Amino acid sequence: MTDSERDSAGAPEPESSWIFCPDPEGMPPIESTSRTPSVPAPDGVPASDPTPEAPSVRDPEAIPGVQALGGKGHHLTRLLMAGVRVPPFVVLRTEAFRAHASDREAGTLPSSLLDALRQALFRAGLEGIPLAVRSSAADEDGARASFAGQFDTVLGVRWEPDGTEPGSPDELARAILRVWASASSDHALAYRSTSAPATPPDSAATPKPVPMGVVLQSMVDADASGVAFSVDPVQGRRNVAVVSAIRGLGEPLVSGDLDGDTYEVQFPDDPRDTPAHPTDPSPPRVTSTLSPQPHMLRLTEGGGTQVVEITATDPPQPVLSTEETVEIARMARDLARSFGTPQDVEWALVEDVDAPRSLVVLQARPITALPDPSPEVAASPDPDQLALSAERRIWDNSNIIESYSGVTTPLTFSFARSVYRDVYVQFCQLLGVSETLLTEQRHVFANMLGLVRGRVYYNLLNWYRLIALLPGYDANRAFMERMMGVEEALGDPPPPPRAGARWRDLGRVVRMVGRMAREYRRLDREVTRFHARLESELAPLAHENLGERSPDELLALYRHLEDTLLHHWRAPLVNDFFAMIVFGVLGRLTERWLPDEPPTLANDLLCGEGGVISTEPARRIMALARTVRNDDALLARLRAQPDDTRLWKELVEGADGREPPHPAFRAELLRYLDDFGDRCMNELKLETVTPHEDPAF
Known part of the structure; x- marks a missing residue:
């Protein structure tokens, strides 16, 4: 909708009234290391006169509510009025979202709104400094639900009075439109539907986007x-x-x-x-x-x-x-x-x-x-x-943090815990540990991992107990510590073997070496079979919408995959075992032969290894980036459309019934999704939305 169309539709509110400016006198200044020298006031803005359209608020009773400022804007203003030191900010009220959210299709905002923002930023002393453009939804940061992590924030946005890049009005508009677009994201709507008051059973209405304010706040270079x-x-x-x-x-x-x-x-x-x-x-x-x-x-x-x-x-x-x-x-x-x-x-x-x-x-x-x-x-x-029991526990995440970084949901943890239990029971069976001993130590396998304050850790003592079930404890322990990245080895040595135990252990080592030699000879054949089994089970599901299956059907499918895949994990186990042994031997040899080299030499030597499939997604993404960089029209399209979901539909499905505008790039995108759609940061977490589930990701 153009400005003239809005004017003809009635008498709209002045767009400058949609911008809320807290009183600067109530906001102690914060020096920004990135601030540029002061500049003259923009055209039409007096040097010192108050601006009635962007009111200052000192009376706490006059603070607009969350429906006007959004949760974050309202709470920041309350902090300010309580005398708390807060970085300077202004708020674009939710009325602007209601009136202009549809403008994200055009990729810009009306000049009248941008001009009002320009004046407000000057009043607040926010011209020429890096800003954080942050969501402030009406439901956000509330007592019922926080919406933490559900909406977008854009950092490092500038408004330069002379309109030069990179601080042009377009940059500011794109940042605001991106924040507004995040109000309609699938995960934000799903979060709102689960945290909102219960709806009638027969209600089939799709949750509406959360009314979205926007906070424009000075960034500080925190120590x-x-x-x-x-x-x-x-x-x-x-x-x-x-x-x-x-x-x-x-x-x-x-x-x-x-x-x-x-x-x-x-x-x-x-x-x-x-x-x-x-x-x-x-x-x-x-x-x-x-x-x-x-x-x-x-x-x-x-x-x-x-x-x-x-x-x-x-x-x-x-x-x-x-x-x-x-x-x-x-x-x-x-x-x-x-x-x-x-x-x-x-x-x-x-x-x-x-x-x-x-x-x-x-x-x-x-x-x-x-x-x-x-x-x-x-x-x-x-x-x-407050210890759980008198038994000492050592939690370590030196290695597992790569797979489960940050806070992890209980659903993911419970799944990972059960998988570790089943897989390492198979591992011990493979190495000849008796079923009687496995039954006696079942509590060890059930507690290989722990969830401490929402983060996944190794229960380290149980890993040592697992290694103790195998012959050759001292050597295997050293290899395990190196593989897991344990920097400080356990100080308590295992109890000394009883008379004759050393010879029995030697006999077990000989038998285990024989087993593993046989497994090593079969490894290539087993890996081929494993890949074939994996492909036969997962390929038919690749393009199926599993959301259309009933809960009973999904549970049956999960049990089937558990039986056919997880309970036949022999090839990865044997491969991991030999990787642990070979990596440990390489580390020992480099330390012995090259004592003056850094301890990371073994890792550095392996960096040149080719054919590692886990590096391929990064290579393909770099190739996609080169394609965009070499196509001016494609680059302009990506810059002009802040809504990732709409951008994806334009590129893959086309807009307004037209053919997709960049067929070669579209083909590259779809090939990437087919090959690596399940690969992303934190891909092992069940709560992670993968590119295959949401290509706009």
């Missing part, structure tokens, strides 16, 4: 960032605040790409009190779990982000001091008292001229699911007394 919970979100302890922290920007922590330091701050008030006492009678107790951080994300002068390597220290240095940890924890508890509900707070520490590493709050939302503290936790709030 440290993280998340703080005003209460323990896992065990429900009301007197314990939990702080997670990493160096640099917090995006790798929030997305699960990096694990941060975790700090538990135990306040000395009654754990069952909510909210906490206004004053703490004695200092809080801080316990920490440090996580090595190989790199961090920092802001560049151009407004983008860059990965900066971090030099490892021994021992690892904490991200936060005790004083900073307590300050962040108190801030989260203070916000919980102010808002009357436990809070999940994103924060950052920024370097200031006046004081180093001052605290900034990026956003806060209610904790939507909080367990009641168990009687044991309520009676014994000391973290040292």
Whole structure:
């Protein structure tokens, strides 16, 4: 709809009234390392006069509600009015979404709306600096549902007063349209339908897109960032605040790409009190779990982000001091008292001229699911007394984090746990372990993995117990530690063998070597059979819409695949066993023959190995990128359409009944989906949406 069409349809609201500007006097300034020199006011904007169309708000009662600003915009304004230091921002209200969301098909916004945004950004001092263009849906960050991770955010967007690239109005418009488009994504609509109040049984209506505001907020180059919970979100302890922290920007922590330091701050008030006492009678107790951080994300002068390597220290240095940890924890508890509900707070520490590493709050939302503290936790709030049992447990994710990074759903964990159990029972049977011993040690196989605060870890002691079932414990243990990336070997040696046990173990080694020699000779043939079985079972399902099957049919199909594939995992097991042995031998030989070389030499030597199928998706994606780069029309189309779903339909199905505009590129895309549609980041997680399920991904 054009501007003239809107005018002829009636008397619309002034588009400048759709922009909300909090009072800058209530917002302490934050210096941005990427800020450009100040510039004159845009044409038509007085240098100092207030702008009535973009009202400032100092009275908390005058703060527009979530239906007007969206959840994030409303909560940021509440934080501001509570005196919390918040990066400067303006909000494009949900009215703009209702009026202009359809403009995403055109790939731009009306000039009148962009001009109003231009004036508002100047008023807020946000011209010429990198902005985060963030979703602020009406349902977002609410008490019923958080919508965390469901909508898009665009980082490093600039508005330059002279309209030069890369800070042109088109860049700002594309960012806003992309955020609006995410309100209609399949996963956002599905999330809303499951978290919304129950609908009548006969209701078949498709969930409508969430009314979407947009927050345009200054980005800060954080020295440290993280998340703080005003209460323990896992065990429900009301007197314990939990702080997670990493160096640099917090995006790798929030997305699960990096694990941060975790700090538990135990306040000395009654754990069952909510909210906490206004004053703490004695200092809080801080316990920490440090996580090595190989790199961090920092802001560049151009407004983008860059990965900066971090030099490892021994021992690892904490991200936060005790004083900073307590300050962040108190801030989260203070916000919980102010808002009357436990809070999940994103924060950052920024370097200031006046004081180093001052605290900034990026956003806060209610904790939507909080367990009641168990009687044991309520009676014994000391973290040292909360062990599951007296038995020591060692959790390690050195290797498995590559497969299950970040937070993992219980559904995925329960599936992975059962698969590990079944597969490693088969492995021990293959190596000749008796059925009696396997039955006695069934608890070991059932607990190879653990889910700790939503993340998957190896239950390391059970892996050592598994290796102990096999002959040649010392050698196999060393190979396993190298393969799993365990940097600190278990200090407790196995109990010494009883008289004659060494000879019995030697006999078992000889028998196992004979078994594995036979398996090695058959390996190529077994791999061929395995691939054939895999293809025969999965190929017929590749293009079937399994959503059309009934639950009973799906369960029967799953059981069938479990019987025909998972219970016949011989070839991968034998291959993995020999890979472990050969990799361990290579590591030992490089250390012995080349002692002055770095310990990563064995890995570096294998990097040149060809024919690795797992590298092929990256090569094919690079080929697709080259095709786009060499086709100006195709590149322009991709830039002009911010809605990924619509873009996919245009490229594959064509628009308005026309043939797809780029047939060669379309063919490349479809071939990639056929070959690697199930391959993506976190592909082993059942909750991950793969390119095959959503090609717009």
